[in-house]
Each structure stands twice: as structure tokens, then as C-alpha cells.
Amino acid sequence: MTPEQIETFFGRITDPSTSRPVAPMRSQPTSLLRTSLRDRALFSLLYRSGLRVGEALSLDVADVNLEGGTFRVVGKGNAERVGYLSEETRPLLRRYLRSRGNPQAGPLFESREGRLSYPMAYVLFRRYAEGLKRPDGKPVTIHQLRHAFGTERAGRMDALVLRDLMGHRNIRTTLRYARVSLERTRQAFEEFDRQHTRKLPRGRGKGAPQKG
Template sequence: MSRAVAVPLDDAIEAYLTFLRVERGLADATMRAYGNDLQGYGRYLERKRANWASGAQGAIDYLAALTRPPRVLKPSSHRRKAAAIRAFYRFCFAEGLIDKDIASLLDLPRAARQLPDTLDVAQVESLLEAPDAGTQLGLRDRALLELLYACGLRVSEALNLDLEDVALSEGSVRVIGKGDRERRLPVGDVALAALTKYVDEARPALLGVTKPGSGKSALKHGGPLFVSVRGGRLSRMAAWRVIRHAALVGGVRGRVTPHTLRHSFATHLLEGGADLRVVQELLGHA
């Protein structure tokens, strides 16, 4: 049998939060989240008249209750609370506040694996055709979207491209992916046409190379491929806005992100009969 609880639960929680604040240096918002999770657990135990240090059953019952109606927690919230309780018990055992290693008896819920959304071909076409081709920014956005889909690029890979990485005459692009692995990818005719129009017409204007004394003429033949209205490299946040705006204008509902185009690229190739190994190489997974 376990010895009687020597430390009230509230005092143990306070000791743990002090440890997190002083030893771990956690932010105030994180501290509040831990505190709220543990206090909610304490209220449950009080209602059930359960001893917090006598074993793992109280925590197991509490976490199970969070998955039942009327208030079912999202999987991410459920996992966070479970992690907070297990970490708390690990601290208490290490500090001698309890005589049982309760943390070792608590399993974290499996993290739900969220599959990327996929667009069908018609949705992709609506997305790609959404930018206004009559404007410089529209030409840039169309080229970016076309390249993301045509090559299945990660958004970071596309934004890190320099002009010299694109061989318009050959219809290919040199990409540096994760782990600094280099791959050269073919660019389809439609995407190539969009890129050529952007590079020839919109990019010089965005760089301001037509203005006398602008000091940017050298960038016409080098520097970032995709540039902002100020002539700098397009940011990740700006690219996300481009895609969200194109989805809105194109009437594409649901969650659309840069990775949606990448996943759609792979899915459509596989549906068309492409070899899995080839698709993996194109994506930079090989």
C-alpha cells in the first residue's frame, strides 16, 4: 500500500510551477496553460474524492472523461493535458513528493496525423488562373503558383530560387532542398510561359530597373527570382497571402496552403500512372 499523501495537491502544483518558472524559464503564457491544466485535473479529483498520489487511475479516468460528451476535447488539447499531467507526476516522483512512479503508467494519446488536403484538377486550374495577368503582381503571383504546382516545390524552395537557377531556354529549374540536396526539375510548358512572361515583363518593373539611377539594374540578371513590391525577396508570409487570395478569387473552398499544391502535384502524377519512385525523386524525398 502507498503511504498517505504528505503534500496537498495544490502545494505540489505550486512547487512544479515554480520549478518551471525558475529552472526551465518558461513563458508566462505557457505557465498559465500548465497551471490551468493541472488545476482542472485537481478539481476533477476533488469531485471524485480521489487521492492524487495513490496511483494512476485518477489521471487515467480524468483523461478518458475528456474524450466523452458533452464536451469532447480536440485531440491536440487532449494530448496537451495528458502531457502536462504526466510531466507533473514525473517531477513529483523525482522530488520525493510521491512514492510511486505514476508518470510511467500514463500513456500520451497518439498525435493525430492530418493528411494534406488535395485539390482536384479543376480546382487547381481555378487557383492558377485567379491572379490578374494584367498587373505586375498578378504576373508574379501566377508564375509562383504555376511553378509550385508544376514542380511540386516546397514554398521555401520556390522563394529561395535565384534568377540564375531557372533555365528558361531549357525549361528546367535547379532547386536546393532539405539537407542542401540539389535536384534539377523539368518545368511544364504552361508554367514556363508564365515564368517567362513574369521574368521579361513584371520582374524588371518590380525591381525598378527601368528607373534611371535606381541602382538595381544588376538584379535584372540575378538575385531573387520572386520579388516583392520593394524589390526584395518575396517572404513566406507574402506567398501564403498570394495563395489564400487566389483561392478566394478562384472560389476554391477549404484549407489551401502552399503544401496543398505540392501534395496535389504528387497525387495527380500518381493518379496519372507515374511511378512512385519517380514522384519521390521529384519531391526531393529520394
């Protein structure tokens, strides 16, 4: 997802502290306030902390340390790692949990039926991401929030640190994000060069300073 698409996506999820509009919802498993807080917190966690969708949905309240800004998550291969909450995500989670009465146990993200499921999270994502397309014309996917986390940090962060944050077992997986980031840099350069760079005059040697 491009930075512009990220901005559009989050702009469609109501922040209860503002009057920003919410994307139309056909069904609301909980109150609008709680749903909005949950959705913003979930998608912010994917985008700001780089979690896989399944990892985020598997989190329990007890896995999160809001005061310390950390969480423990079990990733692929049952490998446990420590993740970090951004300054934006932390207050969202705090407000969301407060709307649920500050539970001390149970799933971090809930629906009316219990733990929020992957299919439900995907449906929510599609509603907020309606009309957003990848370069190949296909709709953006929920995984691209994590992908955006990686590409935005590739080249600006030590690859080993990024590997640990994203829970990759192989550094080669992490380095793919660096290649994607470099390709986007090249595309941006070429686009600007085509549209905004003035062509230099063709020299004919007239008026050139004489040697000596």
C-alpha cells in the same frame, strides 16, 4: 485541392494576355501587371513542378534555365536536385522576368521589399483561394498545390521518378501520394455507383434457358 478547386484558384489570378478577372487585392507591392505575372508564375511552379514553397521562394534568377526548361533547387538536407518547367510555367516566367527588365541575378520572385517572403506568399495564396475548403471543412493551404502535383502523378509515373521530382529522401513519403490517389479513385467509384448505377432486377428464375 480538387481539379475543380485548382481551376477556380488559377481563374482568379489575372493573366495579362486575357481579360480574366483578378481577385481583389488590398495592397499591390508592384504594378498589377508584374504582380499578376509573378503570382501566376509562382503558383504554377508549385503546382506544375511540385516544389515546396520555401524551395520556390529561395530560387535565384541564375538557378533557372528557361531555354532548357530546367532549374536547380536546394531542398531538405541541403540536397540539390534538378527540376523541370512545364510548358505552361516557362512562358509565364519569361514574361515575368521581361517585366522586370530581364535581370541576370537576384531573387526569382520579388516584392517591393526584396525577395518574396513565405508570409507574403501565403497571404497571396489565401486571397486567391478564398472560400475553397478541404473535405474536413478547413481552408485549403498553399502546400496543397504541391500535394496536387503528387497525387495527380501517383500511379501514372514511376514512384522513383516522382520521388526525385519532389525531392523526397524516403520512397515511403512518395508512396503516400499513391495511397491518396487510390483512395480518391475509390471515392469516385463509390460516388458514381451510388448516384448513377441502375439496380439490377432480382432474379426469380423465370424464363431462364433450359440446360442441354
